[in-house]
Amino acid sequence: MDPIRIAVVGMGKIARDQHLPAIAGNRAFSLAATVSPRDSGIEGVPHLRSLDALLEEGPAIDAVALCTPPQVRYDLAAQALARGIHVFLEKPPGATLAEVHALSAQAERTGASLFASWHSRFAAGVAPARAWLAERRIDSVKVIWREDVRVWHPGQAWIWEPGGLGVFDPGINALSIITHILPRPFFLSEATLEIPENRAAPIAADLHFRDTRGAPIHMDLDWRQTGPQSWDVLVETDAGTLKLAHGGAVLTLPSETVRNEDHEYPGLYARFATLVTGGRSDVDVSPLTLVADAFLRGTRLTTEAFFD
Template sequence: MDPIRIAVVGVGKIARDQHLPAIAGNKAFSLAATVSPHDAGVEGVSHHKSLDELIENGPAVDAVALCTPPQVRYDLAVQALNKGMHVFLEKPPGATLSECVALSSRAEKVGTTLFAAWHSRFAAGVAPARAWLAERRIESVKIVWREDVRVWHPGQAWIWEPGGLGVFDPGINALSILTHILPRPVFLKTATLEIPANRAAPIAADIQFRDTAGAPIHMDLDWRQTGPQSWDIVVETDAGTLKLSNGGAVLTLPTGAEHSEDLEYPGLYARFANLIRGGRSDVDIAPLRLVADAFLRGNRQTVDAFHD
């Protein structure tokens, strides 16, 4: 079977650190091209300044991985879908819920694969955590997702703009795990968003969710963490405590801890290849829906200006 010829659109840190190595390590794909107006691309691989240029003058491409900021992703995705390309959407899959719904409808109409890729769901501890929780009564959940924005997003102005999500850019990773491992749906009760005086998106958030059985879920997000970073989910159940730490890589059950190799992006591309081969799409917007609810219902508090 011939490999899927894929182009990476948006060659920034996430593309170089995760997407390109994952594509290189998966025989189902071959890197046909890169697209970026700012980056020189990969040596020996066809490079283009825009998707228009790739379509007009570049090599044949079966699929694209969109690694651009979410605010510009919709038009690129529609353009690719209309050309019969399969589309991999980095998280979050769009700047709005309506964009995601429209893209899903377009992919179904043209008969191509659309994949909303939640990489944290492929962290080593997530699948076994989901299986263990399926047979337990959930009593409460606590999420602490605290990191230093200067380390993880230096100089990235887009992330502070409308649609950039602010602290929910990493926080949505926790929500992608939460909505995947809990056996019941989750919805928002209250939220407080702390927004710097010179920015449009929050730098911190304190959120109360609950599931449909009434279990309380507390989420603590903060981009001002220095020193050790915190990416932890603790679930109290009738059979003891489950903890996912290090972004889901480490699972601790009452019987002990398990730590496996990080295979998030290789797992994503294996999933994408399977979807393409099976003629299916996977566009789960539950994590983004919870973020939208926080912006819809959250109480906004202005805090000190933030400067890189």
């Protein structure tokens, strides 16, 4: 079977650090082109300044990986789907829930595959954590997701704009994990969002959820962490404590610690290849729904101005 000819649209840090190596390491794909109005691309691969130019001038492609900021992703995805081109959406899948639902419906009409990717679900400890929790009683959950925005998103103004999500850009990774591993649905009870006086998106958030049996879930998000970074999930159960550390890479159970090789983006591309060859889509918006609920129901507090 011929490889899937894929173009990477948006050549920022995530594309270069994660998408390009994952594509290169998967024989189901061949990198047909890159697209960016500012980046010069990579040696030996056709580079175009816009998706319009790629679709008009070639080379021919079967799929696109959209690594742009979410605020501009809908039009690009809709344009590709209209031509029957398969679409891989970097997280979050869009700036609004409605546009992602519209893309999902369009993909169904055209027969192209649409993949709303959640890379943290492919962290090494997540699948075994899900399996272990499936037969446990969940008593409480605590999520601590604290990092330094100056380290991970230096100078990225779009992330502070409406649709950029602010601290929920990393926080949605945690939500993608817990919506996947917890055996019951959960929903927001209350939230406090701290928004710098010179920004439109939060720099920190404190969120309280509960699942359908009443188990409390507390989430602490902060972009002002210096020194060691914290990406941890702790689940108290009737069989002891489960801990996912380092963003899901390390799983600690009452009886053992599981450490495996990182395979987030290789796992995403393996999943995308399976969807394309099987003629299916995977569009789970539950993490984005919870973020939208936080903006809908959360109390907003103004905090001191933030400068890179």
